[in-house]
Amino acid sequence: MTDGTLTQATFATAAKQFLELSNKYQDSWELVQSPTWPPYLRKSVQQQLTRLTETTDVDDDLAEFEEVELEEDPSAAQVDTVTTDLYRFEYHVVYSISYQVPVLYFNVFKSDGTLLRLEEAWSGFTELAGESREQLRQTLTQMEHPALFKPFLGLHPCKTANVLRALPDSQNVIVSFLSIYGPYVNLELDPRYGLTSDKQNESGENE
Numbered sequence: 001m002t003d004g005t006l007t008q009a010t011f012a013t014a015a016k017q018f019l020e021l022s023n024k025y026q027d028s029w030e031l032v033q034s035p036t037w038p039p040y041l042r043k044s045v046q047q048q049l050t051r052l053t054e055t056t057d058v059d060d061d062l063a064e065f066e067e068v069e070l071e072e073d074p075s076a077a078q079v080d081t082v083t084t085d086l087y088r089f090e091y092h093v094v095y096s097i098s099y100q101v102p103v104l105y106f107n108v109f110k111s112d113g114t115l116l117r118l119e120e121a122w123s124g125f126t127e128l129a130g131e132s133r134e135q136l137r138q139t140l141t142q143m144e145h146p147a148l149f150k151p152f153l154g155l156h157p158c159k160t161a162n163v164l165r166a167l168p169d170s171q172n173v174i175v176s177f178l179s180i181y182g183p184y185v186n187l188e189l190d191p192r193y194g195l196t197s198d199k200q201n202e203s204g205e206n207e
Contacts, residue, residue: 004165005100006173008038015041015093018174018193025190032092037147041093041174047186049108049116050084051124086111091187093174094146101160102177105145105152106185118142121153125185140185155181 006014015031018041022029029043092105108116108124116124122136138156145152163180170176175193182189 002165002168004161004163006102006164007100008095008097010173011095011102012038014172014174015039017172021172021175021193025192027190032147034147038095038097040095040147042090043187044088044090046086046088048084049087049124049186050082051120052082087116089186091185092145092152093178096146096157099157099160101157101164102174103143103154103157103160104178104181104185104187105143105154106187107152116153118153153185155184 019031029041031039032042033039088109090107094103096103141156143154167176178189
């Protein structure tokens with residue numbers, strides 16, 4: 001993995017090792033077999049998401065008119081509205097054949113069962129808030145899931161190899177990958193995964 005990429009076999013081995021750790025820590029990841037794609041990891045969890053949305057505050061006296069030129073009207077202002085709701089997140093770690101790296105796909109389901117739209121997701125992940133709008137659209141995007149052939153939200157893999165290349169001593173590439181990319185989309189990895197990797201590293205050095 002000196003260039004940051006990995007083979008299907010390496011990904012499969014890392015996924016199985018990661019699943020063993022998940023079972024050990026009761027972290028609810030599962031390995032999904034696909035007839036058309038290499039096996040991938042999946043986890044479903046309910047958690048809160050705080051979203052920041054902009055709404056236009058219009059003077060009540062003007063609201064009764066059918067047309068209001070909001071941009072020119074001094075009484076109209078952009079107001080930030082913060083909402084926190086409970087969502088069901090479904091995360092998938094899938095091997096990309098074209099990029100030869102892991103890719104983090106996910107979908108977010110609202111309480112009524114509908115999916116969080118991409119535009120809504122852009123306002124919901126605070127770790128990505130520092131990105132410029134153009135960078136955000138390039139990083140957090142909608143892609144077709146290669147095994148399910150359905151649209152999923154995902155973190156684009158165009159720079160993943162460069163990130164993983166800086167971690168040549170990683171004991172498990174999926175642990176490293178999720179430790180870096182997971183927090184951007186509310187996926188926090190149990191710290192014990194890292195401790196296990198450290199122990200494995202120390203064991204290897206003592207041999």
